[in-house]
Amino acid sequence: MNANGNPKTSADLSVGDELELDVTNVAHGGIFVARHEGRVVFVSDAIPGERVLARVTEARKKSFVRASVVRVLEASPHRRDHVWASADVSRDPAHRVGGAEFGHIDLAEQRRLLGEVITDSLKRMAGIDLVVPVEPAPGDDERNGLGWRTRMSLHANDRGQVGPYAARSHDIIRVKDYPLAHPEVETLALGIKANSTAAKAFDVVAPSASPPFVVISEDSKRPRKGHSRIRERVGEREFELAKTGFWQVHREAPAVLTAAVQSAIDENLFEPSAMNLDLYGGVGLLAAAVLDRFEQGTDETGRNIQVSMTTVESDPVATECAANNLKKSAGALAETARVDRYLGFLERTATAESAERMRKATVILDPPRSGAGGQVCESLLNLAPAQLIYVACDPVAFARDAKTLTEGGYVISGIRAFDLFPHTHHVEIVASLVRADLVE
Numbered sequence: 001m002n003a004n005g006n007p008k009t010s011a012d013l014s015v016g017d018e019l020e021l022d023v024t025n026v027a028h029g030g031i032f033v034a035r036h037e038g039r040v041v042f043v044s045d046a047i048p049g050e051r052v053l054a055r056v057t058e059a060r061k062k063s064f065v066r067a068s069v070v071r072v073l074e075a076s077p078h079r080r081d082h083v084w085a086s087a088d089v090s091r092d093p094a095h096r097v098g099g100a101e102f103g104h105i106d107l108a109e110q111r112r113l114l115g116e117v118i119t120d121s122l123k124r125m126a127g128i129d130l131v132v133p134v135e136p137a138p139g140d141d142e143r144n145g146l147g148w149r150t151r152m153s154l155h156a157n158d159r160g161q162v163g164p165y166a167a168r169s170h171d172i173i174r175v176k177d178y179p180l181a182h183p184e185v186e187t188l189a190l191g192i193k194a195n196s197t198a199a200k201a202f203d204v205v206a207p208s209a210s211p212p213f214v215v216i217s218e219d220s221k222r223p224r225k226g227h228s229r230i231r232e233r234v235g236e237r238e239f240e241l242a243k244t245g246f247w248q249v250h251r252e253a254p255a256v257l258t259a260a261v262q263s264a265i266d267e268n269l270f271e272p273s274a275m276n277l278d279l280y281g282g283v284g285l286l287a288a289a290v291l292d293r294f295e296q297g298t299d300e301t302g303r304n305i306q307v308s309m310t311t312v313e314s315d316p317v318a319t320e321c322a323a324n325n326l327k328k329s330a331g332a333l334a335e336t337a338r339v340d341r342y343l344g345f346l347e348r349t350a351t352a353e354s355a356e357r358m359r360k361a362t363v364i365l366d367p368p369r370s371g372a373g374g375q376v377c378e379s380l381l382n383l384a385p386a387q388l389i390y391v392a393c394d395p396v397a398f399a400r401d402a403k404t405l406t407e408g409g410y411v412i413s414g415i416r417a418f419d420l421f422p423h424t425h426h427v428e429i430v431a432s433l434v435r436a437d438l439v440e
């Protein structure tokens with residue numbers, strides 16, 4: 001009943017109300033869509049096709065409410081016991097752990113849903129029609145998508161309890177296991193005790209070529225910058241990076257992305273002497289992928305092929321590492337700069353010769369979750385490199401940038417997606433965009 005004593009309508013919904021819902025779609029962000037008398041309900045822990053009983057958890061917006069499944073009335077054939085018991089629907093929604101919001105769905109269906117999110121985002125935001133199958137990382141099917149996470153953050157509350165956050169709050173959930181974590185990460189994480197109430201955050205890391213460790217921080221919000229270095233191995237190469245510096249989280253992700261970027265580049269459009277760039281380059285993983293592919297062999301005069309490649313990265317420690325990681329390549333440079341400013345500088349200072357080197361370039365870009373954004377895309381359109389390889393971890397941000405780039409003169413010539421975060425809603429896209437005048 002509402003305040004006037006009448007039966008509740010969708011407009012009166014408040015937190016705690018329970019609704020029977022037919023779940024119709026997946027939405028971006030690990031949630032699912034249903035309607036209650038026309039009002040959109042974003043439901044967690046559901047699967048499209050299910051009928052569920054869901055409890056309203058947020059009702060501040062007029063256009064939609066949020067709810068969590070408390071009982072499955074008609075289950076999807078894709079429903080499984082949650083891979084992490086601490087996130088199961090049998091728990092009160094407030095006490096479900098976050099970070100595994102697809103863990104109740106079989107892996108093949110998770111990937112189909114991720115593909116649907118990519119297709120929908122491209123259609124809705126960019127008017128682009130593409131079906132993108134989502135490929136598993138090697139070994140994940142055999143391990144049921146578990147044990148991949150080489151980095152994990154835990155938190156402590158004022159009572160000294162340590163654990164991950166709940167699904168939709170910053171409450172600490174105490175757990176008995178971490179099934180998505182690499183075994184070394186899990187062992188270390190389970191051993192953490194908040195010995196001092198000052199300890200607020202714990203980064204647990206298991207690098208592939210250094211011993212596993214925990215970095216303790218007294219501030220849960222401040223980025224933790226360990227300056228001592230660790231090492232990661234990818235194929236024949238080793239990379240150095242800062243202890244809590246950026247590195248791909250899935251243990252297979254560096255190798256998967258290296259191979260994907262290498263094969264996404266059109267070799268007919270690749271010019272070794274062009275102004276090739278690895279934007280948002282981190283410690284040089286993707287620059288190395290390009291160098292390893294195109295430095296092979298000799299040119300027509302019999303000299304070793306030298307590839308010009310500059311990484312652009314805002315974190316000076318990562319840049320320093322990139323310079324070391326790429327130092328065997330004479331044509332490699334590592335610059336500390338924000339990408340928008342760096343590209344703006346290239347635009348302002350262009351000469352006829354540098355503009356031509358830029359137009360022949362291959363540009364890799366692997367921005368953070370928010371995407372490259374309008375200003376960077378506009379600069380890329382002005383500089384007009386021959387091909388862009390866009391590595392994206394957010395389908396919506398990618399679709400927004402793809403709209404700018406395709407409307408400005410690029411054609412998507414290839415796109416792949418990888419399930420590098422099993423049991424979560426995250427997915428990695430690798431897209432090739434070629435300047436339209438170069439497409440046959």
Ligand SMILES: C[S@@+](CC[C@H](N)C(=O)[O-])C[C@H]1O[C@@H](n2cnc3c(N)ncnc32)[C@H](O)[C@@H]1O
Binds near residue numbers: 281283312338339
């Ligand atoms: C998704 S990571 C990719 C790193 C690298 N490509 C890799 O795979 O290891 C994004 C990187 O961009 C950097 N970054 C974020 N915003 C930036 C900006 N505006 N300009 C330059 N670098 C930025 C971050 O420090 C981070 O290293």
